Amino acid sequence: MQETIDKITRSFNAELEKASSVAELNELRVRYLGKNGVFTEVMKSLKDIAKEDKPFFGKLLNDARVKIEEVLQEKDKTAAKEEQRARLLAERIDITLPGVSAEAGSIHPLSKVKAEFAEIFTSLGFEIKEGPEVELDFFNFQLLNIPKDHPARDMQDTFYITDDVVLRTHTSPMQARVMLEQKPPIRVIIPGKVYRVDDDASHSPMFQQIEGLVVDKNISLCDLKGCLETVCKKLFSSKTKIRFRPSFFPFTEPSVEVDCSCPLCGGKGCRICKGTGWIEILGAGILNPKVLDNCGIDSSVYSGFAFGVGMERVAMIRYGIPDIRIFFENDIRFLKQYK
Amino acid sequence: MKAPLNWLKDFVDIDIAPAELEKKFVSAGFEIEEIINQRDAVKNTVAGQITAIEKHPNADKLFVCTVDVGFKVVQIVTNAKNVYAGAVVPVALDGALLPSGTKISAGELRGVRSDGMFTGLEELKATDEDFPGADPDGVLILSPSIAPGTDIADVLGLDDIIFDVSVTANRPDCNSILGIAREIAAVTGKDVKPYAFTYQSDEEPADPVKVVVENQILCPRYMAQTVKNVKIKPSPEYIKKRLKAVGIRPINNIVDITNYVLTEIGQPMHAFDRFNIGGNHIIVRNAKKDEEVVTLDGKTRTLEESVLVICDLARPMAVAGIMGGTDSGINVGTVEIVFESAKFARDNIRRSSKALNLRSDSSARFEKGIDFSAQELGLKRALQLVHELECGTVAGAPVDIATDFVKERTVSFTAAAVSKILGITVKADKIMEILNGLGIKTVQSGKLLTSDIPEYREDLENANDIAEEVIRLMGYDKIKSKLLSKAQQTIGGASNSYRTDTAARNAAAGAGFSETVTYSFISPKAFDLLRLSADDALRNAVGIRNPLGEDVSIMRTVILPSALAVVASNISKFNKEARFFEIAKRYSPKAATVKTASKAAKNTKIPSQAELPVEEQTLVLTAYGEGESFFTLKGALDRIAGLLGLEFSYRAKVYPFLHDGRSAEVLFNGVHIGYIGEVHPETQDAYGSPFRIYAAEISLEKLYDKALEVKKFASLPKFPGVARDLAVVVEDGTSAAELIAVIKKTAKLLESIGVFDVYKGTHIAEGFKSIAFGLTFRHPERTLTDDEIAEEMTVVLAALKKGFGAELRK
Structure with a gap:
């Protein structure tokens, strides 16, 4: 018996030496350890052995079997690893080839800038409102302290639909609409398209503005500056500063033009800011008490500020776009730059 | 608004450089479009005296001149025939720039050196009016009294610096030299020099002109003044020079006086020839329908009834505030005039000007707005100029027909109110100092400050307006950033x-x-x-x-x-x-x-939308x-x-x-x-x-109502679904949607269905197509059996057969 076991072990070892693939090893396992395998056969011969010797040879046979199993398992692992390595190597691809996917489209730079403003302002507690583009003269001008045939109308060359209906020349008419409908505290921004009879390298007959309106008790020029400075810092960089210059708008008093430190050169002076270090970005002011009163808000109790910023101007600064007309040419090669 | 420095100096001492002044202007709310130094228009061009002339050795039509230009002697080759020894002429030297934009450099002409060029009227952009009798084709012969070496800019009177100031719509008073001078005085801490009127009035004419203002709403004030013994002639040099500097062409002394006053004070004026005023009556009234007038530009204008006209007894003499007529204007033979200094309603001027498509310096001023004080000041200034130019005698007192207007207007406010608007504390003393510096007399009584608003500051009505005056002169850099520190919190968000x-x-x-x-x-x-x-x-x-x-x-x-x-x-x-x-x-x-905004102010009527x-x-x-x-x-x-x-x-x-x-x-x-x-x-x-x-x-x-709705959770199925494919052949015109609708209606256990293939061609008859669906069946409470699915498929196929003649694809 001992001899038989030694013989089996020797022949197994010889065959194991030759087997290298997972398949060959499996075949070997079946032949030695399988249901009809070598060990099963030998096991059957145990019945011919004397009863007292059975435990001894039984253990001997089992030990040999366990040993073979271990060796097989060991070699199996190695073989599997080797095979996987070979497969992965064979499956190697050129990862520099293009991906298989539908190409993404893009969002217009004007919409991108609008979305940035919307995010900044909503985080400051502002509501977003929108209003009609074809607007009554009454809202666009009269409630805003610009009567008919007033010289201030020269500032905004207007497209007329009828004597009383215009294409809004600014987003400010929504100021009036909001104040007529809502009680203070009011904090809204109003993005939208506006129209003026104008067409050259820096003016488009249609452009987009965001209007801002805050009405509450104790609103001052300092609040206006703080609010706009926060927005410019978030929009450009934390180092951005702003400055006020006196100006005139019929619906605000005092009125200011607002410059921010040039985001390109940081205020040192460059081509974009024409060497001044400052870029004019918007007009603003303290709400004229006449406008508050026109809109049914008691100007002896409440005050407020308003501002209007041109999206094209901000986008031109933000992206370094030299000519306003590029926005409306809609060349796919331009648009795809804004994926 | 173009404001020449020398003109401004009539009213305020200016002792700072133009660039410095620009900074102060900007910080006070006036953009400077451009600072034009007139001297920049001409460079390296001087008066020179010709000392000798010789014929050019190589060219018949050229002359070689020896010229004394003061600091040296140069040689100039010219083809001009009007030059002679002793003549004083303009010499453009090497590197010269001429008003025409031409640049000159030294060179050789037919082998002879020329150190520059003589110039004529054209290169100097001058006219016969500047140099009467000058040969338009030859070299300009200057007065022999001009010393060789004199800069030609001085000869041309190009020695001023002009500020082109952008004036905002709320400050019509600054569309004048005087207005700009007042601002300069305020920002530099100087006083405005007052006018001294020294003219005397002679006696009233025997038959004074009568003025009737029929529409006082459109003409709130009309002043008229007769001037006798008028002598029409060119204005003196300084008047012409100043008018040209602001882009107005000099005509004659009387017309120039009206334009001078327009520029200096902002009050448009008009001068009628008194003997062309029919019936000795000036009537200010609305035009009659289709009434006509020939305006100074030579065009016949047909008028609407909304247009205001200045008429005599018979006909319109002028379109009020916009343009005079040819018949009633000044000409060389005029000996008596009537000056008009009036205030016309700006909205009507604006409408009329648009309707007639006719604009003038006068209409532009009226559209922007002119205050009640300017008519009298303008008229006085015109009469003073008549006196200074010795071109007429003031005859009696002016006619002055005016509606009642508020001569004294005050605004009361507290320093606290101004501080609240600005967000910084400004003391009453500081506010008074600033306002008084602007010519707005302000006094304090307890906490209340009261300002006498000058007539030319119609824009100042309330504490906000005062706050703006204060901060623009203090400087906006005084405003600190505060992020809505006293405001209530709001929620915000997008619709x-x-x-x-x-x-x-x-x-x-x-x-x-x-x-x-x-x-x-x-x-x-x-x-x-x-x-x-x-x-x-x-x-x-x-x-x-x-x-x-x-x-x-x-x-x-x-x-x-x-x-x-x-x-x-x-x-x-x-x-x-x-x-x-x-x-x-x-x-x-x-x-x-119609959205009615019901919460509108009581006195605000919202029109229909x-x-x-x-x-x-x-x-x-x-x-x-x-x-x-x-x-x-x-x-x-x-x-x-x-x-x-x-x-x-x-x-x-x-x-x-x-x-x-x-x-x-x-x-x-x-x-x-x-x-x-x-x-x-x-x-x-x-x-x-x-x-x-x-x-x-x-x-x-x-x-908008349904998009981005919050979805309610639906529990996931606990039992497996069963997938089956179904390919049927139908007529080509049958739509997938029709088939799907029937399948959905028939199959009770169907969970979902999709099309995965459509085929036409081999094995499918012409006019037919095969369409293949993927169906998923599921029961919410148990696993489906094969029999149940088979039953469903049979029913579906039968329905498709019945509805569309569909056959199972083989």
């Missing part, structure tokens, strides 16, 4: 419409479309390119009364024309494929629901190029719908601008929201596209 638009935008970009922005106005011809019938509702558009051109003259009722124009322009730039989208409004001139069109937010998609089809676009639209949390359905429908067999309406919850399809080949051609174009346009407005 559902804004959020839906944003989600649609992101979804469309995610689906491979690039966003465009196009003008809201289009050409009415676009409707023809879309093949719309004459009575198509889309043709009913909102028109712009004053468009930039016909191609941008109506508000679009459909976005497609703009989208197709984008495709066309990209094709012309050799972009072979692209996908575009735009989110924009379309406008239909239907009466909108029924006139406003309906504005509908719309999403338009276009695609062209390789691989694009109806189905790629439909897939994209479904994907966008999915990202909005919605599902669209489609129904075949014919549109004039779409391919008859490849077009559909898009529905949401059974409601029409737009169209999708392949663009009609004729429309495609009309836009010059060699490629097929696919387009869809849907209303976002109709999705």
